[in-house]
Amino acid sequence: MHALNVVWLRNDLRCYDNAALSSAVEDASKSGAAVMALYIATPKTWQLHDMAAIKQDLIRRRVLQLQQEMAALNIPLLAVEGSSYQQVDVVFTALCRQFQLKVFVQTEYELREQQRDAAIEQLVLANMGQFIRFDTQCLMPPGTVRTQQGDYYKVFTPFKRSWLAQLQQQGVRCCARPAMLPASNLQWTQQVMTDLPAMKEADNSSQQWPVAETQVLQLMRNFCRDKVADYQQLRDYPAIDGTSKLSAYLAIGVVSAAQCVARLQLEAADSWLQEKSGAAVWLSELIWREFYKHILVAYPNLIKHQPFQEDTAAIRWRNDTTLFNAWCQGQTGFPIVDAAMRQLNQTGWMHNRLRMISASFLVKDLHIDWRWGERYFMSKLIDGDFAANNGGWQWAASTGTDAAPYFRIFNPVSQSEKFDPKGDFIRYYLPELAALQGKLLHWPHTTGGIKAYCKPVVDHAVARKLTLALFAEVKQKN
Numbered sequence: 447m448h449a450l451n452v453v454w455l456r457n458d459l460r461c462y463d464n465a466a467l468s469s470a471v472e473d474a475s476k477s478g479a480a481v482m483a484l485y486i487a488t489p490k491t492w493q494l495h496d497m498a499a500i501k502q503d504l505i506r507r508r509v510l511q512l513q514q515e516m517a518a519l520n521i522p523l524l525a526v527e528g529s530s531y532q533q534v535d536v537v538f539t540a541l542c543r544q545f546q547l548k549v550f551v552q553t554e555y556e557l558r559e560q561q562r563d564a565a566i567e568q569l570v571l572a573n574m575g576q577f578i579r580f581d582t583q584c585l586m587p588p589g590t591v592r593t594q595q596g597d598y599y600k601v602f603t604p605f606k607r608s609w610l611a612q613l614q615q616q617g618v619r620c621c622a623r624p625a626m627l628p629a630s631n632l633q634w635t636q637q638v639m640t641d642l643p644a645m646k647e648a649d650n651s652s653q654q655w656p657v658a659e660t661q662v663l664q665l666m667r668n669f670c671r672d673k674v675a676d677y678q679q680l681r682d683y684p685a686i687d688g689t690s691k692l693s694a695y696l697a698i699g700v701v702s703a704a705q706c707v708a709r710l711q712l713e714a715a716d717s718w719l720q721e722k723s724g725a726a727v728w729l730s731e732l733i734w735r736e737f738y739k740h741i742l743v744a745y746p747n748l749i750k751h752q753p754f755q756e757d758t759a760a761i762r763w764r765n766d767t768t769l770f771n772a773w774c775q776g777q778t779g780f781p782i783v784d785a786a787m788r789q790l791n792q793t794g795w796m797h798n799r800l801r802m803i804s805a806s807f808l809v810k811d812l813h814i815d816w817r818w819g820e821r822y823f824m825s826k827l828i829d830g831d832f833a834a835n836n837g838g839w840q841w842a843a844s845t846g847t848d849a850a851p852y853f854r855i856f857n858p859v860s861q862s863e864k865f866d867p868k869g870d871f872i873r874y875y876l877p878e879l880a881a882l883q884g885k886l887l888h889w890p891h892t893t894g895g896i897k898a899y900c901k902p903v904v905d906h907a908v909a910r911k912l913t914l915a916l917f918a919e920v921k922q923k924n
């Protein structure tokens with residue numbers, strides 16, 4: 447039987463700094479095995495994950511592009527349409543029948559993905575193959591940053607301190623892109639067959655987002671070179687293009703966290719560890735990304751959408767569907783919230799400050815279960831990522847790891863005045879308010895309102911009191 451090294455790609459859709467790919471190639475150079483990459487699109491499972499159509503499209507476009515990038519290395523990428531995870535089994539059964547397999551994968555932390563991998567590992571082992579995991583979604587894999595007692599951290603700040611100390615000790619290493627294989631590798635492995643059809647074409651709804659690896663790496667490098675110094679000053683203003691917009695690429699692994707940190711270190715060597723510098727604050731955001739992944743691994747109940755603070759499971763959310771629909775459609779009468787939701791609905795991305803404001807508003811002004819919002823965001827975001835989204839929602843809902851108390855409640859109008867001071871962002875997404883100036887833009891209801899714009903669906907001061915009561919009820923019981 448011919449030996450075949452299969453790089454099974456999932457959230458690591460890249461050639462550079464791809465440990466699974468590099469190892470498969472290196473192993474083949476010693477063993478003489480052929481090398482092939484594999485991607486299995488699973489739209490039914492994507493649906494179970496509420497994956498946004500725009501994210502699905504980004505993945506399809508990226509996989510098709512990666513096929514070309516890998517072909518330049520003489521590595522074929524077999525991209526098939528598998529519907530759900532059950533059909534992943536079909537592919538590996540077919541491959542095991544034909545070859546002596548070594549499967550190289552990047553670890554995934556979500557429940558269904560862990561179960562899928564465990565089943566495929568069993569199948570491969572039962573056929574005398576090997577299943578080799580690489581824990582490379584984070585620069586510091588879950589389990590490697592722990593308290594002195596050996597526990598996972600529950601709070602971000604000490605986690606970050608420990609993470610940074612570890613970084614200084616071990617540094618950052620990225621794998622090079624693997625060397626080109628002989629042309630015979632491409633010809634030979636192109637004959638590999640499975641019973642599944644080729645992956646469907648993309649519909650190009652994510653067209654605004656480039657997918658070539660070199661372009662994405664260039665975006666990352668440009669950000670670290672030209673913009674990161676101002677990140678601390680600009681990152682909270684949605685009208686300004688002050689953040690990296692790399693989240694969609696980090697979510698599907700076109701770029702790795704290690705690559706971002708390595709480049710940051712290079713471009714901002716003098717400032718990246720100086721607290722409050724743009725570079726250090728950006729690094730902090732990358733550490734948040736890792737923190738939420740560590741938390742997800744440490745607390746498997748999170749994957750079942752359980753609150754991190756268990757007592758908050760008893761909160762009696764009001765869950766009014768009319769209010770929920772108004773929020774989804776950007777029709778709450780609170781301009782900054784509506785502009786934020788329209789940005790999400792129209793572009794598939796939302797600025798971080800707005801994610802915080804709109805999430806807080808859903809939970810603490812409309813008293814709707816954070817899980818409804820979590821799910822809606824997931825169904826729309828191009829960068830939808832379970833750990834970051836769940837972490838962000840639980841942070842906003844005061845059910846998560848946030849050290850701040852539940853009675854810190856965002857006032858959507860003062861947030862609007864502070865973070866969209868000239869109203870440029872609101873004007874862009876709410877053309878019906880474009881003629882207003884000053885405070886009126888943030889709260890257009892003082893003079894009887896604007897005909898073309900909806901009335902506020904709640905009174906913030908009243909809603910705030912109810913939130914405090916809802917939380918006090920469950921906190922007092924404990």
Ligand code: FAD
Pocket residue numbers: 681689690691692693694696697728731732734735736738796797798799801802805823827829830831832834835836837838839842
């Ligand atoms: P930058 O500001 O340039 O940050 C760099 C990178 O750090 C981001 O690309 C992202 O990977 C990571 N990052 C930044 N902030 C956070 C954070 N608070 N938590 C975790 N990682 C962070 N981020 C997602 O990637 N996917 C999500 O599904 C997601 N859902 C969110 C839901 C809510 C309610 C909130 C409050 C935040 C959510 N975030 C999510 C985090 C954050 O809003 C986005 O990562 C950020 O807006 C992406 O823009 P950027 O790439 O320009 O970020």
